[in-house]
Amino acid sequence: MAYHVIIESPAIREARIRASSQASDETQPFYDFRSQTMALKVVRLPINLLLYRMENFRTITEQRAYIAREGKPPDFFLAGQENESVQQIQHDILAGLARRGRADSVVPIITVLKTQRQRDPLLITHRGIIVNGNRRLAAMRELLDEDRAAYGEFDYVKCMVLPEDVTPDEIVDIEAISQGQPETKLDYDWISDGLLLQKLRNLGRSEEDLAKRLNRRPRDIRDSLAALAEAGIYLRDWAQDEGNYALVRDDARQLFRDLPDLLSGKDPALADASRVIAWNLFENRERLNERLYVFNGVFGKHAADVLDRLATDLGIPLAEDAPEGDDEFVVDVGGGGTSYQPVIDAFRDPERKDEAIDQLIEVSRGVVEQERSRRSGNAALRAIAAANARLTEVDLGRAERSDYRSIERQLEQIAKRVTELQEVLSRLQAAGQGNPAAGT
Numbered sequence: 172m173a174y175h176v177i178i179e180s181p182a183i184r185e186a187r188i189r190a191s192s193q194a195s196d197e198t199q200p201f202y203d204f205r206s207q208t209m210a211l212k213v214v215r216l217p218i219n220l221l222l223y224r225m226e227n228f229r230t231i232t233e234q235r236a237y238i239a240r241e242g243k244p245p246d247f248f249l250a251g252q253e254n255e256s257v258q259q260i261q262h263d264i265l266a267g268l269a270r271r272g273r274a275d276s277v278v279p280i281i282t283v284l285k286t287q288r289q290r291d292p293l294l295i296t297h298r299g300i301i302v303n304g305n306r307r308l309a310a311m312r313e314l315l316d317e318d319r320a321a322y323g324e325f326d327y328v329k330c331m332v333l334p335e336d337v338t339p340d341e342i343v344d345i346e347a348i349s350q351g352q353p354e355t356k357l358d359y360d361w362i363s364d365g366l367l368l369q370k371l372r373n374l375g376r377s378e379e380d381l382a383k384r385l386n387r388r389p390r391d392i393r394d395s396l397a398a399l400a401e402a403g404i405y406l407r408d409w410a411q412d413e414g415n416y417a418l419v420r421d422d423a424r425q426l427f428r429d430l431p432d433l434l435s436g437k438d439p440a441l442a443d444a445s446r447v448i449a450w451n452l453f454e455n456r457e458r459l460n461e462r463l464y465v466f467n468g469v470f471g472k473h474a475a476d477v478l479d480r481l482a483t484d485l486g487i488p489l490a491e492d493a494p495e496g497d498d499e500f501v502v503d504v505g506g507g508g509t510s511y512q513p514v515i516d517a518f519r520d521p522e523r524k525d526e527a528i529d530q531l532i533e534v535s536r537g538v539v540e541q542e543r544s545r546r547s548g549n550a551a552l553r554a555i556a557a558a559n560a561r562l563t564e565v566d567l568g569r570a571e572r573s574d575y576r577s578i579e580r581q582l583e584q585i586a587k588r589v590t591e592l593q594e595v596l597s598r599l600q601a602a603g604q605g606n607p608a609a610g611t
Contacts, residue, residue, distance in 0.1 A: 174262060174313055176258045177255065187216065187217075188298070189297065199211055201333075203348055211332055213331050215327045215329055216299070217326065218308070218328050222258060222298075223261045223301055223308070224301050224302060226343070227305055227346075228363045231416075232366075234247075235417070236416070239412055248261065265306050269313070280307060281314065284307065289329055291304075293308060293328060295331070297335040302333065302346070303345065311328060340374050344371070347381075362402070364395060368396055397428075401427040409450045426453055426463055433449075440511055441475060444511035446470070448477060468542055477531075485530060487513045490509070514527075562585075
C-alpha cells in the first residue's frame with residue numbers, strides 16, 4: 172500500500188510553520204544564499220504538512236512523460252501545487268526515484284533512511300513547499316506507511332525554513348547550486364540538467380555565471396543547451412511528441428550532444444536531411460550491431476554522399492540548382508543547392524519507410540567500413556574498387572534526356588580525377604613507393 176497524500180490548507184500550513192519558527196532556538200547555516208551565509212531556523216513539522224515542489228527539475232522528465240501519456244495540459248503539474256491528486260502523482264514519481272541508486276555503487280535513498288534515519292533537514296519555504304529534499308520526504312513517507320512502529324520517528328521531520336521573501340527565481344538558483352555539488356550531480360539525467368540550465372538562462376543568467384556557480388566550463392553549459400535543443404527538434408518535428416523527453420533520456424545523450432558539431436557548417440537543407448538520417452538510425456539502433464556514435468560520419472561529413480546514394484538506391488530524383496554554364500561541377504556537392512526533401516519524404520511515407528530504413532542501414536554500414544578501411548593500408552584500393560563497382564552499375568540507356576548534360580559534366584570530372592590519380596600513381600611507382608619490396 173502506497174502513501175496517500177493529504178493537503179492542509181495554505182493558511183494552516185503557514186501558521187504552523189511560522190509558530191514553529193518563532194518558538195525554535197535552533198539554527199543552521201545555509202551557504203551561498205544572496206551572496207552570503209544565512210542562519211535559517213530549524214523546526215520539526217508533521218510529515219503530512221509539507222508539499223512537494225512541482226517545478227522540480229529532477230522529476231521534470233517523468234512529469235512530461237506523464238503529461239504526454241495521459242493527455243494532460245502542459246501546466247498540469249505546475250498548476251497542481253495545491254491539488255491532492257497531482258501531489259499524489261508527484262509522490263509516486265519521487266518514491267520511485269528514491270528507490271533507485273544513482274549509480275551501481277550508490278545506495279538508494281530509501282535504503283539509507285532505513286538505517287541512518289534523517290540526518291540533514293529538508294529545505295522548505297514558509298508555505299511548506301519542499302525546495303531541497305523532495306525524494307527524502309517521499310522515502311520517509313513510504314517507510315512510515317510501510318511500518319509505523321519501526322519508523323514512527325518520521326511522523327515529524329526536521330526542516331530548515333527559508334525567509335518569507337524568497338523569490339521563485341531564487342528557488343531555481345538554490346536547486347541549481349545543489350545540483351552543482353559533486354554528491355548530487357549524478358541525480359540529474361542529462362535532460363533534467365539541460366532543462367534546469369535552460370530555465371536559468373531564461374532568467375538572465377550568463378553562461379559564464381552558470382559555469383562558475385555549477386563548477387563547469389562555459390563550453391559544457393553551451394553543449395548541454397545545444398543537446399537539449401536538438402532533442403527538442405527531434406521530439407517536435409519527427410517523433411511528433413513534443414516535450415516527452417523520456418523518449419530520449421536513456422540512450423540518446425551522446426547523439427544529441429554530437430549533432431550540433433556534426434551539423435556545423437552545413438546549409439539548412441543538408442542539415443535538416445542529416446538530422447533525419449541521425450533520427451532514423453537512432454530509432455533503429457538495435458539493428459546497427461554497433462554503438463550509434465560509430466555512425467557519426469554518416470550524418471556528419473559524409474551526409475551529402477549518403478543522401479545521394481539513398482536517392483539513387485530508392486530511385487528518387489534530387490533537384491539540383493547548379494548554374495548553367497558552370498564548367499566546374501564537383502561530384503561531392505555537399506548539399507549546395509540540392510533539395511533532399513524527396514528523401515526525407517520517403518522516411519515519412521508509411522509505404523516506403525521500411526525500404527528507406529533498410530537502404531539507410533546498408534549504406535551507413537558501408538560508410539563505416541569505408542572509414543575503417545581508410546585508416547588501414549589498403550584504403551586507396553578499396554575506395555577505387557568501390558567507385559569502379561558503382562560505375563559498372565550505370566546504364567546510360569535508361570537515363571533521362573534532360574540529365575544528359577549533367578551526366579556529361581560528371582563524367583568529365585571523373586575522367587579528370589582518374590587522370591590525376593594515374594599521374595600520382597606513376598610518380599609513386601617511379602620512386603619505388605608503390606613497391607612493397609621497397610619497404611612501404
